[in-house]
Amino acid sequence: MARILLIDDDVAIGTIAKRLLELNDHMVDTAENGAAALKLAGRKCYDLVITDVIMPEQEGIGVLAQLKELHPHIRIILTTGGGANFSLSDLLKITRFMKAERGLAKPFNFEKLLETVKEVLEMEES
């Protein structure tokens, strides 16, 4: 079991991912934006954050930097809508820059997400 913080402004996708992760015995909090995520992270400890890189209120990168500061050992899975304004090369840059464990391009299928979560959680402390 892991404590997971899920940040996605798409409520439908957030809900599905939350329920799926809970079905796999994880404890999940969801936040629709960076500010809400930081508020949660101020009160609770998380093992893993899954976040969309693009969010309306606060830039995903800024949020990640602050999260890392709060919880240095937190593991990161970045996701992206891969829309017209965001290419996979941007995902590569950010994944590398933030030292995120994984970068996933949307639309992902949820089995892939579960697999990735499992893989990241099983990774040894570096």
Next chain:
Amino acid sequence: MTLTHTDHLMLAAAFLTLLTIYFTMLAVKAQRANKLLEQLLRTNNEKLELLVYERTEELRNSEEKYRAMINGIEGSVYICSKDYRFEFLSDKLIRQLGRNAIGEYCYKALYDLDNVCEWCESDPVFEGKSVSWERKNQADGKWIMAHNSPIQNSDGTISRQTILTDITEMKQLTEQLIHFQKMESIGKLAGGLAHDLNNVLTVINGYATMLKFILPQHEEPNQILAATSRASSLTHSLLAYSRKQEMQQSNQNLNQLIVDVGAFIQRVIPENIEFAVSLAVEPLFVFADKVQFEQIMLNLATNARDAMSGGGTLSIATSVGSIDEQYITAHGFGEIGDYAVITVSDTGHGMDTETARKAFDPFFTTKEVGKGTGLGLSMVYGIVKQHGGFINLRSEPGNGSVFSIYLPLVAGEIVADASQETDEPFEAVSGATVLLAEDDATTRTMMTEFLKKAGYKVVSAADGQDVVDKFAAHKEEIKLVISDVIMPRKGGKAACAEIREMVKTTKFIFISGHNRDELRQEDLPDPDDLIMLKPIMPFELLKNMRELLT
């Protein structure tokens, strides 16, 4: 005093003399006057002649000017009388007809008709009105535009002046423009639709996955998942058509691509269809997504198969072709340059003009309901466009179809340019040796050639372990390693670590072509090392190399 006889005589003589003198003087005067008169007349005459000459010259100039104007008109110009006999023909028309047909009937000379053309039967021009029309000449399929206007003759009659212009090209271009705009807007629509549909599918996929966990013994969630994945591949086709799909392009030898995909094609065509491949002698490098290219070829091949249910020949050929201005004018598309050309032709039932025109439209299909999605060729079109290429279709009912795909040629051009480039930032650091690690043989050969032409000494390696070994063998010379991120046997990052164990200061440029949907941090090199994403711009690479080496 009395006068003697002698005196009389003398007087008379004197008088006579005077008279003679007088008359002589008169005569002289008259002569002079005559001369003057003559001179006057001559001058006037000369003036008149000059005037006439000048006027004639002006008229000639004016005539020449108007003739030049008439002959300068793009189209053919003629004037005919009310009974449709030629009164004047422009040079162009004379050349066209092969003779000066003055006096002949225009309908006979132009269209080989025995009566007035139907569109001239009620001709308002002879009532003083101008009239224009366009029509397609059934004999040669050319579009003609005619401007007719009345000319008032001095005797009160009216003649008709006609300018005939060939507007076939303009008509074709307009048609192509409309077609292009239509394709553009359908593309936008399809792209938008596919994007939204993808979101919906993500949700369905999500809940189905959830069901799988809730109902582990049930097969139904798997059925939903299978259906969503089929729907996903449809939206992918749509996205490919609207050019919104991410591509994974690399330098590919077109001939090799055809050989590879040929094996697949062989499997999808039945025995009664002969399969012929003819490849260009020289390797043709194109910057292409291999998977998408296979999609194109398989699509064209299955279409060809379906068009030849009774058997026939499917031929695929590659060649070098160039698109020049003439080509662009004739076809209404293209960009000047050298291209690798792939021709896929069949001997099937072919299509009529109308079908051929619509062939690339999404959802247009001639196949039975349920057999085709109508997305195949539109996807082909989208992919070719996304590759910066062009596709052309020639077909006639009963005479098969020929698809020609033009993809921009890459390798040769790039290498030639690099060797001529003299700008300092791109120049090779003299005598420098670089180690190039790339697992794809085609790309490796091309890059090695390119770097050598640019002035570097190149040692090349085929995988992660090979890089480490080659480095160990040449560690005195090698200052810079250019390495793929993901390679067999050992990743770029691990190879880099081992190499830096040997020589700490070794510089690295990483190259990543792996736009996969999952990025793994452990594959990615340190943020301090440079990563360049494929497609690699040759000059950018040279510039980065120089910066690291100096």
